[in-house]
Amino acid sequence: MTTADKPDLTAYDAVLFDLDGVLTPTAEVHMHAWRTMFEELFAAWDIAPPYTDEDYFASLDGKKRYDGVASLLRSRDVEIPWGDPSDPPEADTICGIGNRKNVVFERVLRADGIAPYPGSVALLDVLQAAGTPIAVVSSSKNAEEVLRVAGLRERFPVVMDGVIAERDHLASKPAPDVFVEGARMLGVDPARSVAIEDAISGVQSAAAGGFGLVIGVDRGTGASSLTDAGAHLVVDDLQELVP
Numbered sequence: 424m425t426t427a428d429k430p431d432l433t434a435y436d437a438v439l440f441d442l443d444g445v446l447t448p449t450a451e452v453h454m455h456a457w458r459t460m461f462e463e464l465f466a467a468w469d470i471a472p473p474y475t476d477e478d479y480f481a482s483l484d485g486k487k488r489y490d491g492v493a494s495l496l497r498s499r500d501v502e503i504p505w506g507d508p509s510d511p512p513e514a515d516t517i518c519g520i521g522n523r524k525n526v527v528f529e530r531v532l533r534a535d536g537i538a539p540y541p542g543s544v545a546l547l548d549v550l551q552a553a554g555t556p557i558a559v560v561s562s563s564k565n566a567e568e569v570l571r572v573a574g575l576r577e578r579f580p581v582v583m584d585g586v587i588a589e590r591d592h593l594a595s596k597p598a599p600d601v602f603v604e605g606a607r608m609l610g611v612d613p614a615r616s617v618a619i620e621d622a623i624s625g626v627q628s629a630a631a632g633g634f635g636l637v638i639g640v641d642r643g644t645g646a647s648s649l650t651d652a653g654a655h656l657v658v659d660d661l662q663e664l665v666p
Contacts, residue, residue: 433553444621485622542662597627
């Protein structure tokens with residue numbers, strides 16, 4: 424991308440970032456945690472076909488935790504009670520299984536830590552120097568902890584995460600609810616703002632929310648898939664957007 428081709432993100436009213444896979448490589452930790460948990464579950468329940476990484480992108484990526492569990496089990500024609508978010512990880516409910524995965528995720532995060540993508544930090548520096556409002560819009564209930572561990576929490580006045588989404592009964596991506604709410608919390612018009620996402624469901628969410636510029640970050644999903652989902656521009660790394 425030439426300098427002339429780069430959009431000036433500081434010309435927009437705000438930039439709203441997804442977290443996992445956009446600011447930090449936590450998508451890899453999530454993938455590992457989901458794989459570990461579902462491989463054990465499928466073996467114990469004799470579910471076929473086996474879990475694959477394609478299941479992550481098709482059913483889990485970008486969605487709220489419990490919605491993702493329900494979607495994946497439904498793909499195997501498995502229906503179980505929804506349960507309650509307070510269910511213990513041992514419970515054979517949608518919520519219990521989602522909480523079971525989170526135990527694995529938190530263990531890996533505490534043991535290994537997380538560092539933000541350098542290119543993402545460089546873009547944040549540019550936006551903050553220009554005074555452009557920024558926010559995080561994440562489906563994860565772990566967003567606050569991930570931002571803290573990555574040293575990014577103080578940069579964001581608004582974090583629209585899975586905790587708020589559950590509390591306020593906001594629909595998961597690809598519905599527009601969470602991005603629209605993030606813009607409302609920031610006090611900006613989506614039509615004059617930028618949304619940056621790496622997940623197909625996240626791009627669909629931002630596009631449905633009417634954001635003026637939707638940028639897809641291709642961390643393995645595929646540029647054509649992100650474009651088909653509604654991205655106006657696709658980059659491999661946010662460093663490409665730094666002037």
